[in-house]
Amino acid sequence: MKKIILGAFLVLSMAFASDTSNCRAQEVDSNQLYGMLCALCHGPNGQPTEQGVQFGSPDFTDPAWQASKTDEELVKSMIDGTDNQDYAPVKQFVMDMLGIDIDVAEFIPKVRSFGGQ
Numbered sequence: 232m233k234k235i236i237l238g239a240f241l242v243l244s245m246a247f248a249s250d251t252s253n254c255r256a257q258e259v260d261s262n263q264l265y266g267m268l269c270a271l272c273h274g275p276n277g278q279p280t281e282q283g284v285q286f287g288s289p290d291f292t293d294p295a296w297q298a299s300k301t302d303e304e305l306v307k308s309m310i311d312g313t314d315n316q317d318y319a320p321v322k323q324f325v326m327d328m329l330g331i332d333i334d335v336a337e338f339i340p341k342v343r344s345f346g347g348q
Contacts, residue, residue, distance in 0.1 A: 261337040268325070269338070277345025286317040291345035302339050309335035 266275060272283035277291030291298050309321040321336050 248258070259331060259333050259337070261333075261341055263340060264325070264333070265341050268328070275341070287315045291342055295347060297343070297346035302336075302343075305339055305342060306336050309338065 244297035265273075270280075272280055272286055272288045273291060274280045274283060274288075279286075279290060291297070308318075310323075312318055312320040321338065322333065325331055325333050
């Protein structure tokens with residue numbers, strides 16, 4: 232499982248390595264980043280993948296889950312992590328993998344968009 236994730240990270244790292252001269256100032260498309268990184272566990276449609284289930288990823292399409300989290304709680308979990316030891320906080324994860332400092336609040340509309348499914 233970890234080999235799959237590591238392989239995906241290597242591919243993504245190479246994709247972003249073409250122009251790393253100004254990564255910190257680079258505009259980031261949160262939908263594209265979600266599709267490349269987050270969807271590995273959270274699924275492209277907000278439902279956890281097989282490996283996401285193993286890591287304890289929530290179902291973003293579940294109205295009860297959506298109602299149970301405030302936007303502030305989501306941002307906090309993406310910065311500080313959760314009680315799930317297998318979860319890598321998004322902000323640090325993206326910084327470590329791609330060298331990009333992102334505003335994780337940009338992911339909130341994407342996560343919330345799955346609630347209407």
